[in-house]
Structures are given as C-alpha cells and as structure tokens.
Amino acid sequence: MTTHLPSADTLESFHKDLDEIRDDIMAKVGQEDANYIRKIVRIQRGMDLVGRLTMVAGFYHWIFWVIGVVMLGCAKILNNMEVGHNVMHGQYDWMNDPHLNSREFDWDAVADGNSWRRTHNFEHHTYTNIIGKDRDFGYDTLRLSDDVPWKDHYRFQPIRLIVLMLMFEWAVAYHELFGERIFIGKRHKEGKLPISHAQLIKDFFTKIRLAVFRDYIFFPAVVGLFLGWPMFFAILGGNFVANLIRNLWANIIIFCGHFTEEVHTFNEEECVNESRGQWYYRQILGSSNIEGSKVMHIMSGHLSRQIEHHLFPDMPSYRYMEAAERVRQVCAKHNIPYNTGTLWDQYKTVVARVIKYSRPPKKTGEVANA
Amino acid sequence: MSQAETSVQSGSFFSKAHEWVAQSLTQQNKISAYLEPLIQMAVPGWTTEAIRSKVIQVRPETNDVYTLVIRPGKRWKGFTAGQHLQITAEQNGTLQTRFFSVSSAPAHFRKTGLIEMSIRVQEGGRVTPWLREAFAAGGICNLTPAEGDFVLPAGNDPVLMIAGGSGITPFRSMLSQMAATGDKRDAHLMFYVRDEANALFKEEFEKIAAQHENIRVTFMNSAEKGVFSAEHIQEVCPDFAERKVMICGPTPMIQLVRGVVSEQGVSAENIMFEYFGAAPIELDRADAKDAYVNFEKGGVAAMSSAENPVSLLELAEQNGLKPLAGCRVGVCHQCKCTKKSGVVLNTLTGQYSDTGREDIQLCVSVPVNDVVLDV
Ligand code: FES
DSSP states (O other), X not given: OOOOOOOHHHXXXXXXXXXXXHHHHHHHOSHHHXXXXXXXXXXXXXXXXHHHHHHHGGGTOHHHHHHHHHHHHHHHHHIXXXXXXXXXXXXXXXXOOGGGOXXXXXXXXSSOHHHHIIIIIIIIHHSTTBTTTOTTSSTTTOOOSTTSOOOGGGGGHHHHHHHHHHTHHHHHHHHHHHHTTSXXXXXXXXXXXXXXXXHHHHHHHHHHHHHHIIIIIIHHHHHHHHHOHXXXXXXXXXXXXXXXXXXXXXXXXXXXXXXXXXXXXBOGGGGTTOOHHHHHHHHHHTOOEEEOOHHHHHHTTTGGGHHHHHHSTTSOGGGHHHHXXXXXXXXXXXXXXXXXXXXXXXXXXXXXXXXXXXSOOOOOSTTTTO | OHHHHHHHHHHHHHHHHHHHXXXXXXXXXXXXXXXXXXXXXXXXXXXXXXXXXXXXXXXXXXSSEEEEEEEOOTTOOOOOTTOXXXXXEEETTEEEEEEEEOOSOHHHHHHHSOEEEEEEOOTTOSSHHHHHHHTTXXXXXXXXXXXOSOSOOSSSOOEEXXXXXXXXXXXXXXXXXXXXXXXXXXXXXXXXXXXXXXXXXXXXXXXXXXXXXXXXXXXXXXHHHOSOOHHHHHHXXXXXXXXXXXXXXXXXXXXXXXXXXXXXXXXXXXXXXXXXXXXXXXXXXXXXXXXXXXXXXXXXXXXXXXXXXXXHHHHHHHTTOOOXXXXXXXXXXXXXXXXXXXXXXXXXXXXXXXXXXXXXXXXXXXXXXXXXXXX
16 A cells, blocks of 8 residues: 655645644643652552452452452553553653653553563664564554565464454563564564664563563462462452453554554655655544543554654554644645544454455565565 | 672562562553552652642742742651752643752751752743742752762861852752851851842851851852962962862853863862762863763763754764664654753754753754753
C-alpha cells in the first residue's frame, strides 16, 4: 500500500498546527498532571493490596476470590498502562520524582522494562508501521498487510491471535530476543544492540524470576502456610487469572491502536529524509483511537488516544484528551483521515484484518513478488 | 576485625535480599518506595529519599538575601559547621532540588532543633525567588543529610576566611559555633560586600568579634576598595602566610583569590575553597561564549563552540564516548541522562533548561554554558 502524500504546503501547515497544539498544552503541564499521576499510582497500589487481601478472603466465600482477582487484574492494568507505559515513555520525567522516572521505572509484568524501552520507545515510535523496521507491527507473528510476504503458516494466524492475547506479557518479554533470534533460528550478529546478547538473556530471565516468584511462589506460599494447600492453589490460580485479564485487555487495546482496518503501513523508501510534517502524517495514518467512557480511557492508559500518543509521545497522558479534540479539528481542516470508533467497532475490524490477511494474496501482480 | 567483616557481609546480604524481594513484589528498590504514595496520603511530602522537614519562617536579611529557618525531621543527624545539604520542594509538580550551606551553628541546632539557610535570590533563577514566596507562610520541604568537607581544619591552626557575598554562609556557621563553644582558635574573616546595604549579618559579626579576642572580622566594601588583591591581605592580615586560607564566594572571586594567595606563597594544601554549585571547568577557551561539557563518568571535558554548537550526544561521540542512544531525534528517550549543572537548550521545544540537577535528552540538547553530565 503506497501512501499518497498531501502536498508539501499542506504538510508544512499541518506540521505548524500540530506543533502549536503541542506547545500550548506542554506549557500548561504542571501540578495538575503531577497530582493526577500520583492519584492513579495511589489507586493502583490500593487496588493491588486490597485485591490480594480480598482474594485471601475467598477462604470464607468464593465470591471474595472473584472480586479479589478482578481487582488485582485491574491493578495490573493500571500499573502497566496508565502508569508504566506512560512513565516509561518519559511523560512524567519533568517531575524529577525518582519513583516516576522513565529510566528507573519497571512494571508488574514478565517483560524487562529496559528491553521494552528499546524495542517500543525506539523502534516502534520512530519507525511506526514501517514494514520490516517496526516489529511491533504484527509482533513478528501476524501478517496484517499485503506488504508482508506470504508464508504458509499465516493460515493459522487467527489461532495465533488468541494465543498472543492470552500470553501477551510473555510475547512482549520475548520480543527483543526474538528479533535477535536468540533461542530459535540463526542468532543475529552481536553489536546491533547497545547491550550484549549475554546481558539480554540474563535480564530476560532475571525479570521472569522476579515476576514468577511474586505471583506463583511468594504470595501463594505465604497464604498457603496459614490456610493450607487449597488456598495455596487458590492464590496461585487467582494470580494467574489476574495476569490473564491484564494480558487480554492490554492486547485488545494495543491492537485497536495499530491494526484496525484503515491503518496504513509504509515502506522504508517512503520514509527516507522524511520531513517533520510527513512524520506526523505517518503517525496519524498509522494509528487509531477508541471512543468510550472516562474509566475506559484511564484503563487503556490513554492509548485510546493512540494517535495523540504517537504525535506527542512524551506529553503526559493526562493531556491526551484535550489534545485529541484539537488534533481532530486540525485533521479535518487539512482533509487528513482521523481513525476512531468505539472499542467494539474497532476491535471487529482488527479481527477482520487478521482473518483477511490469513488468506494467501491474490496474484494481481502488484504484491506477488514483494 | 573478623567480626566486623562478617557483620558487613551479612548486612549486605540482607540488604541485597531485601532489594531482591522488593523488586519482585513491588518493582521498587525498597518496599517503602512502593508504599510512599500511600504514606503521603497521611503525611504529605513524605519520601524515602530524604528527610521530611518543616520550614518555620522566611526571614529577610537584605533586599535579595533571605534566610530559611527549618526544623529538620527526626532522622536528620546534625552537621559540622561549614557543611551543606540539599533541599527539595515541589514547585508546580516538579521536585526542585538545590544545595545550600547551613548558615547557623551546630550549637544552635542542639539547643533549638533549628537550622538556617541563607539564600541569595538569583536573577532569572527559577527556584531561589520562588522558595521565598512559597514558604512565606511556612511549609514542608525535604532535606538530605549534611555533607561536605569545607569545615574548620582539625587542630588549632589559625585560619583566614575570605568570603564574597552570600559565600559568607559557611563562615557564619563556623564563627558562631566558635563563639558558642568558646573555641580559642585564631580566626580572621575578610568579608567582601558589594556595598554597605549588602553587608550580611553585620551586627552579628561585630558582636562576636567584640566579645571574642581570637575572632576578627574585617568588612571589605568592594564599591570603595575594589576586588580582592595582594595589597588587601598584606594590609588587613599580614600574617596570612601562617594561616590556613578558606575561601567561599562566587566562582570568579574564588579563582582570583586562589591565584593571588598562591602567588603570595601560600601552598596549595593550605588553601581550602568551596564553590556554590558545581565547580567550574578550568580550561582555556577561545571565545568567552564557548562552553565546556564535563562528561564525568567518561572523564572527558569537551569544548562546544558557540558558533556551531552540536548536540551533547554528538559531542560525546566525537570525544570517543558511546552513550546509549536510539532515534537521535528526541522520540525514544533512550539517551536520557542526568545533568548535574549548567544550562542546555532543548532544540525540539526551544526551551532552556534550569541550572540545577535534572534529566535531559542528550540528542536534542545543546550546551548554553558549562555543563556537567553524569555520563
Ligand atoms: S536518542 Fe532517542 S530521544 Fe535521544
């Protein structure tokens, strides 16, 4: 799919309009944003602690177990998305808070934060939707565009989608190692990464050990010690389900951000010597938004404002809602498509896209020898 | 000996175990860091990093100097006269941190539980003018333990103290401590002030000098006498060669005084000095506007010319360093590092940074004046 570019003049004035939005909003960033993220962190910590305790009360009645699991799942979602993703992007670095710092923060997931920062912040945000460069596009396992050459195994990608959903945190953890072909296939040469392969593998396992110890050893064991084996397994299972809830939700939100029907892809040549306006344009075409309630926006880490996040990756997430209103107007003014819809509508098109590209391309010549 | 060693080892084993468990359970280095936001609901401003303290009063000294009177929290251990500490306060969501010397005596702290910090309002500064307004009615700040070795030398050697402007603060602490404890060491203070109106703590010093014959204070009015010179010490303190010389003041003043006293034969080990903030980078520059960038960890100081400035990332690379970087255009934040001091221009937003410690992106930052980086 080659993208038709608007005229240079349009791009130039588009670029100016967007910069103006960014400058206006960034000038307002301050106490309000700090209070907001601290509040979210407090809610997240509270839900984490209360959720884990409520799960233990499942000893008296199973309903508490269910409530506890859901709370813990939500705490993990908040931790990963509204806090983790955004803090690790550096959106709150200006607060100088050592615990909300992009270089220090790590999240409640099996994926090592540093590894994610490398693949996501750099690759994905710089080379958004450039086939072959942005490996977040399809996560190396899904074919979501005709620009990705056909292979037979893509027939099964609807099943892969389901597996990816359930194991999302593990996929993110393994993402960078996969790119280097560490365990499967022929290992890539050292040196492309800022760290050695040995270090990469070490960090990978360290983080997994930390996460597994907490959810599948420590908390089940502490509770099991007092309340017996059944509760050991109840807590272990509860933590497992909470992780599953988070995986499902995160995966759905993220897929709605980049793999909906209308989202464009790009090839490398299109993007050499790209102007800032062109870069903005690519970010807009390569992302899609979700409409919904305030709670949905917060639970999505404001990735429901994926377009704005891609335009201004280090703007505090708290400001994406107001940025979105203005970006939308600017897009309308310049006749640039702005892709948004409800969660349900957007996700339907994601599933449709996964199914569509799980069929071999028709040989119309255009893509056959891509 | 062996006992001490085992205790150190077991201590580090436990702290390592605590850190590992904390990382696992909370993804923080300390469990308390995880609880910090919850604790703050009950105790606003509480942090794991520093000691929560109360500003009791802001006392004006001159037009542009004020004193913060602070009651440090219980965990604060006290200090030696001349030491400094970091104070942190939240300004519009940002935790701002600055170094200041304590200007009151340790004896005063023991008696009242209070310390004082005297601060000059920096022109165009973001923090010093704001602190005065923000704490006018008192408030909460965070302090680090006192540190620094700009203190009276051990033994009883006579000292010559040379202060410029608000560089007087550590000397005020030392002299009032000497007065309070009846220290008999011979001390002579030469205090350079812009003019009469800026003679900080004048009455106080005159009183101390009048009551203690081992303490002498000479006010040097720069408006009349000009800047420090060899004639000045020969005239005011002819026995300076037998003294330890302690200097504190603005950077050019320290450089000037150091040069003059060493020319006059005072050996380097008898000269002590303390800069406000980071020490300047002492290298020649072709143009006064050229800036030096000190990459501390790499041990390299590199010059950045004012005429065609390059980003800090390029500068580091030109000088053989390999800081972590990715996109090189300010998107990915991989090149984030800590700037300890100095002003940089963010080429993406066109904004100038503050002078103090903060995180910056190397790839879109251009040095404006001398910059010290933790790279
Ligand atoms: S290298 Fe990506 S932000 Fe500096």
